[in-house]
Amino acid sequence: MLKWLVLSATVLIGLIVVVQLYWLTKVYSFEQKQFNNNVVKSLRSVFEDLQMNDDPTLDLQQLIHNPANDYYLFKADTIPEQDSLTHYIRKEFGDFDVLTDVKLGAYSTKQKKYLFQEYIPTVASRFDITPVSGLPVLSQDYDHILLYFPHRYQYILSEMNFWIISSVALFLALIGLTISLFYFYRQKFLAEIQKDFVNNFTHEFKTPLAVIKIAAEVLIQDDIIQKPERLKRYSSIIQHQTSHLQSQVEKLLKSASAENKKFPMDKVIVQPAKLIEQAMNKLQPLIEQKQAVVELKLENFEAIIKADESHLELAIINLLENALKYSYTPHIIVSAGKEESDYFISVKDNGIGIDKKYIKNIFKKFYRVPTGNIHDVKGFGLGLNFVKRIIDGHDGRIRVHSVPGIGTEFRLLIPS
Numbered sequence: 001m002l003k004w005l006v007l008s009a010t011v012l013i014g015l016i017v018v019v020q021l022y023w024l025t026k027v028y029s030f031e032q033k034q035f036n037n038n039v040v041k042s043l044r045s046v047f048e049d050l051q052m053n054d055d056p057t058l059d060l061q062q063l064i065h066n067p068a069n070d071y072y073l074f075k076a077d078t079i080p081e082q083d084s085l086t087h088y089i090r091k092e093f094g095d096f097d098v099l100t101d102v103k104l105g106a107y108s109t110k111q112k113k114y115l116f117q118e119y120i121p122t123v124a125s126r127f128d129i130t131p132v133s134g135l136p137v138l139s140q141d142y143d144h145i146l147l148y149f150p151h152r153y154q155y156i157l158s159e160m161n162f163w164i165i166s167s168v169a170l171f172l173a174l175i176g177l178t179i180s181l182f183y184f185y186r187q188k189f190l191a192e193i194q195k196d197f198v199n200n201f202t203h204e205f206k207t208p209l210a211v212i213k214i215a216a217e218v219l220i221q222d223d224i225i226q227k228p229e230r231l232k233r234y235s236s237i238i239q240h241q242t243s244h245l246q247s248q249v250e251k252l253l254k255s256a257s258a259e260n261k262k263f264p265m266d267k268v269i270v271q272p273a274k275l276i277e278q279a280m281n282k283l284q285p286l287i288e289q290k291q292a293v294v295e296l297k298l299e300n301f302e303a304i305i306k307a308d309e310s311h312l313e314l315a316i317i318n319l320l321e322n323a324l325k326y327s328y329t330p331h332i333i334v335s336a337g338k339e340e341s342d343y344f345i346s347v348k349d350n351g352i353g354i355d356k357k358y359i360k361n362i363f364k365k366f367y368r369v370p371t372g373n374i375h376d377v378k379g380f381g382l383g384l385n386f387v388k389r390i391i392d393g394h395d396g397r398i399r400v401h402s403v404p405g406i407g408t409e410f411r412l413l414i415p416s
Contacts, residue, residue, distance in 0.1 A: 009181055013174050020167050027163050031156045035098070039147075040064055042092035043074050049088045052076040052145075067138060072147040079106045079143055082116045089147075093122060100155035103148045105135040110143075205245065212241050265308040265393045272336050272345055273301045275309065279316040280334075283324070292330035299337030305416050307394055312414075315390045316345060318383040319410050323349035326408075342396070342413040353404035362400070363388040387412075 043064055047053060053063060053075065064074045089104065105117040117135055135146050149155070157164070215234040218224065224231050280287070280294065287294060323332045326349065333348040354362065358369045365385045387410075391398050394414045402408035 010178065013178055016174060017171065020170060024160075024163060024167055027160055028156065031159050035152065035156055036066070038096040038098050039072055039149075042089070042096045042098055043072065043147075045092045045095070046085075046088045047074070049092075050078075050080045050084060052078050052080060070149045070152045072149075073138065073140070073144050076106070076143050076145050079108065079115060079145070082106070082118060085145070086118055086120060090120060090122070098122070100149060100151050103135060103150065105146045105148075107137070107140070107144050107146060109141060113137075209241075209245075212238055215241075265311065267306045267308055267394075269304050270307050270309045270312065271302065271304055272307075272312070272343060273298045273303065275313045276316055276334055276336065276345065279313055279320055282317060283320050286321070286324055287330075290324050290327075290330050292324055292327070292332060295331075295333045297333060297335035299335075303337075303343065305343045305414055307414060308390075311390045311393065315387045315412065316347070318387050319347040319412075322383060322410075323347055323351060323408075327351035338416065339413065341416065343416040345412045345414075346409060348407065348409040350407040353406055353408055354400070354402040355404050356402075359400055359402065363398075 047063065064072060067073055085104065085106065089102070093099070093102070099122050101119070101121045103117065103119045105114040107114050114135060114137075135148055138144075138146065215237045218234050219231065219238075224234075276296070276298070320332070320334070324330050329350075331350045333346075335344075335346045335348070337344060354369055361367045362369060363384050367385075388398060391412055391414070396412060396414040399411040399413065400408070401411075
């Protein structure tokens with residue numbers, strides 16, 4: 001439910017961003033059009049004030065052209081005096097709210113040059129008065145006045161200040177909301193992992209302690225001395241359960257003390273094949289209990305690599321333990337050999353498998369793949385985390401291939 005809520009919120013935030021960008025574009029287009037209309041209205045008034053055109057039948061579209069985005073050109077049968085033209089342009093731009101600087105020039109086709117050019121900063125200009133290069137000569141066959149707005153783009157953006165500031169504020173708020181949602185989802189995910197860990201921790205310790213308690217009660221009975229077989233059996237139970245608890249406590253302590261990405265490694269020359277045999281010997285009681293079939297496929301039994309012997313053996317033990325725990329009738333294939341420049345150790349089982357969506361999380365501390373019943377298989381979710389840290393300490397890699405209902409293969413790749 002939470003996942004879909006976060007996804008829906010993310011989609012909604014994305015839609016809000018798209019809509020806001022759309023409206024910003026529309027406002028920018030409107031401001032461009034408004035600027036153009038105001039300039040044209042101003043020039044029409046200048047025409048009327050200075051009577052620059054001898055043919056009253058010509059309309060504005062024939063008199064005023066927009067040869068480029070920042071340029072306006074209008075036909076002038078009579079070129080007015082520079083002071084008069086400057087005065088009326090200042091006046092009309094002020095009346096029609098064209099509050100940006102402009103450079104104008106009066107071009108004579110007869111003389112084939114600009115009779116004069118002048119830079120006009122408006123009264124309310126918000127831009128620095130900087131030198132503007134000369135106006136270009138346009139291929140027109142009539143006298144004309146050319147206007148150039150060097151800061152048109154900045155002026156239009158300044159007219160959109162409210163929209164831009166409000167949009168930036170909205171985007172910042174949405175970014176904050178997105179980060180909060182992500183953080184909330186992550187915290188919820190971590191809380192679920194922590195809850196699973198506490199449940200598994202309780203289950204993992206509750207059963208052995210209960211067994212030890214029962215066995216201890218039997219051992220303190222007065223007649224236990226007369227029953228040596230029973231004494232031995234219950235003593236063995238206490239020893240086995242105590243060893244199991246000690247092993248789990250060691251895992252937790254190692255987990256607490258190993259917060260760095262890599263374990264400190266004491267690398268020596270080792271034979272991986274012998275480490276595999278040692279690991280199998282240590283797990284022999286569990287292999288027999290599960291009636292597991294374990295096949296060994298070692299390409300070169302005498303092959304050697306440089307590795308930390310105890311840590312690499314622990315990694316193999318963890319993979320074998322998982323293969324035994326998550327298989328109903330375990331058939332495990334352990335293989336080793338060369339793969340390009342790396343030495344590989346592979347543990348392949350016929351267990352329940354891992355869904356693809358969970359594989360990216362299986363090496364996280366305390367993470368356990370959901371199985372519908374979290375107590376179905378004992379453990380803290382530490383084993384694969386140890387394996388990943390150990391292989392990282394060897395500058396190696398782990399490849400996982402799994403098919404739900406078919407089985408899983410973990411392949412450790414260690415530089416040889």
